[in-house]
Amino acid sequence: MRRRGRIAPGAASVAARGAGLALVVAVLASGVAGCSMGFGRVATPPAAAAMQAEVEAPRCAHETLDFEWHDPARGRDVPARLYLPQADAAVPLVVFSHGLGGSRFGFSNLGRHWAGECVAALHLQHAGSDRALWRAGRGWALLSSLREAATADNAVARAVDVRFALDHVLLEPSLAGRIDANRIGAAGHSFGANTALMVAGARFERDGKAMDWRDPRIKAAVILSPPSLPGGLDAQATYGAIAVPTLHLTGTRDVTPIPGLLTMPWHRREAFDAIHAAPRYLGIFDGGTHNAFSDWKRDATGLAVKAVTRKLTAAFWEANLGKRIDLPSVALLHAADGLPGADGAPALWLWERRD
Numbered sequence: 001m002r003r004r005g006r007i008a009p010g011a012a013s014v015a016a017r018g019a020g021l022a023l024v025v026a027v028l029a030s031g032v033a034g035c036s037m038g039f040g041r042v043a044t045p046p047a048a049a050a051m052q053a054e055v056e057a058p059r060c061a062h063e064t065l066d067f068e069w070h071d072p073a074r075g076r077d078v079p080a081r082l083y084l085p086q087a088d089a090a091v092p093l094v095v096f097s098h099g100l101g102g103s104r105f106g107f108s109n110l111g112r113h114w115a116g117e118c119v120a121a122l123h124l125q126h127a128g129s130d131r132a133l134w135r136a137g138r139g140w141a142l143l144s145s146l147r148e149a150a151t152a153d154n155a156v157a158r159a160v161d162v163r164f165a166l167d168h169v170l171l172e173p174s175l176a177g178r179i180d181a182n183r184i185g186a187a188g189h190s191f192g193a194n195t196a197l198m199v200a201g202a203r204f205e206r207d208g209k210a211m212d213w214r215d216p217r218i219k220a221a222v223i224l225s226p227p228s229l230p231g232g233l234d235a236q237a238t239y240g241a242i243a244v245p246t247l248h249l250t251g252t253r254d255v256t257p258i259p260g261l262l263t264m265p266w267h268r269r270e271a272f273d274a275i276h277a278a279p280r281y282l283g284i285f286d287g288g289t290h291n292a293f294s295d296w297k298r299d300a301t302g303l304a305v306k307a308v309t310r311k312l313t314a315a316f317w318e319a320n321l322g323k324r325i326d327l328p329s330v331a332l333l334h335a336a337d338g339l340p341g342a343d344g345a346p347a348l349w350l351w352e353r354r355d
Contacts, residue, residue, distance in 0.1 A: 058116025060085035066104075067172075071164050078161050079104050079125040082169065083115035084178065092183035092321035093120040093169070094222075095162050095199075099190030100146045103131045107189065109295050109306055110313065117314045119321065120179055124165055126158045129191060147260045150191055150227075152206060158195040159213035162186065166217060183321040185220040187313070189293055190256065193226035197271055201242040205233065212241065220320035222313050223248045224293050227256065228267035239274035246280045247316045248272040249309060251288020252349050278354045279320075281333060283312060286341060286349040300342035308339045308347045 065082045081104040085091050094114060098106050104125040111121035125131075129149040136145035170181050188196035198204070200221040201214040223246055229235060250268035265284070272282040285305045291297045292305040315329040322329070333353065341347030 058113075060087050060091075060116055060118040062086060062112070062115035067168070069165065069168055071161075074157075074160070076157070076161075077127055078164055080165055080169070081105060081111070081123045083108075083111040083121040083123075084175070085115045085118045085120055087118050087178075090178055090180040091118050091120050092185065092317060093122060093179045094185040094187050094317065094321075095165060096121055096123045097126065097158060097162065097186070097188035097192030097195035098123070098130070099188075099192045099225075100129050100149055101131055101133045102189075102192070107294060110187075110293075110310065113310045113314065114317065117318070119314070119317050122165060122169055124158075124161055126154070126161055126192075126195075128157060129154045143258055147258050150261055152204070155191075155194060155198065155204075156206070156213065158192075159198040159215075162195065162199045163213075163215050166215065181217065183219065183323075184217045185222070185317060185321055186215075186218045187222035187224070189224040190227060190290065193223045196221045196223055197226065197239065197242065200244050200246065202239050202271075203241055204238060210237075214241075218244060220245045220247075220316065222246070222316060223271060224309075225250050225254050225256075225290055226268055226271055227261065228263040229270060235270045235274035239271045240276060242271075242275045243277045245277065245316075245320045246272070246275060247312065248280070248282045249285070249293070249312070250283075251285040251290075251292055251305065253287055253289045254292075256290055272352075279333075280354045281312075281316070281336070282350070282352040283308075283336060283348050284350040285347055286345070304340075304342035304347050308336075308341070311339065312336055 062083050062085045065084055067080045067082065069078045069080060070076070071078055096107060096111065104123045107123065111123055114121045133145045133149055134142070136142050166184065169175060170179060186196040186199050188194070198213045199215045199218050201212060203210050203212040205211070221244060226248070229238060248269065248271065250265060252265055254265045254268055256263040269282055272280060285292065285308070287301045288305045289297070292302045293309055311332065315332040318326045318329040319333060337346060337348050337351035339347050
């Protein structure tokens with residue numbers, strides 16, 4: 001485990017809370033906010049542009065397919081985008097869930113990279129918490145729209161979307177023989193990370209009863225910037241039953257600036273700490289923000305976070321969805337604290353693993 005400084009309630013939390021309030025003010029001033037989108041674009045500096053150009057050579061070519069699925073039982077559309085490797089044998093599949101205000105088109109940097117590593121990526125779009133929220137307008141209206149979408153009903157609907165999409169993609173005639181139904185993972189960002197945790201085995205109380213939406217086909221999960229638990233829920237009771245390998249990634253500046261949903265960086269590790277299953281990994285990026293994993297964040301730190309995230313997630317999928325133990329991938333996961341960031345220093349402020 002490597003750690004630089006501390007990130008916990010205390011002196012550090014005061015600064016983080018100040019950063020959160022500053023972000024809320026910035027949102028209201030600019031009218032741009034979100035959990036899957038960003039706070040505006042900045043020019044890409046030369047050093048960051050050079051890092052962006054350094055793209056790993058893909059092992060597999062891939063094609064991109066869009067599906068317009070409809071679930072008649074729920075009267076619900078479930079659009080999806082599939083990044084499908086062109087391989088000689090059936091490949092693993094990862095289902096990706098976006099955050100509030102996102103769409104199936106987001107996080108393409110991960111979908112394309114995973115497909116290039118011969119892992120299919122199915123990016124879903126969740127009605128009720130997707131990019132339609134941006135029609136609310138600006139400022140407080142937008143923040144209210146995002147907050148009101150983070151409901152238990154939407155969380156459950158998203159988990160059912162994953163099951164519905166898996167049923168359909170595995171039965172799609174045009175994909176026969178191209179996806180391995182025994183090697184499936186889940187991933188998500190922010191509210192989508194909550195979706196990934198649910199289908200991986202998290203249990204939430206609903207109407208006074210402990211409920212779970214685990215999909216037994218999910219064999220591993222990548223959790224990016226998960227939200228904090230609602231007040232009154234116990235992390236051990238919620239996440240303790242998850243029994244698949246997990247990779248958790250966040251940043252030292254990973255704040256969700258939505259009143260009523262404010263999540264601070266130290267909240268992001270609640271699931272990692274509560275899960276008992278191994279292996280599990282936690283990476284906290286030095287300077288990483290909530291949107292550093294998304295496609296739009298193109299400053300030097302954001303590009304470094306994305307580059308390291310691609311390496312770590314690809315190694316995680318190879319180690320946990322591969323047909324055999326891949327020793328180079330396991331070695332990378334054991335030595336991730338040495339991966340360089342934008343300035344050549346280690347990208348990760350902290351790296352913990354439980355084997």
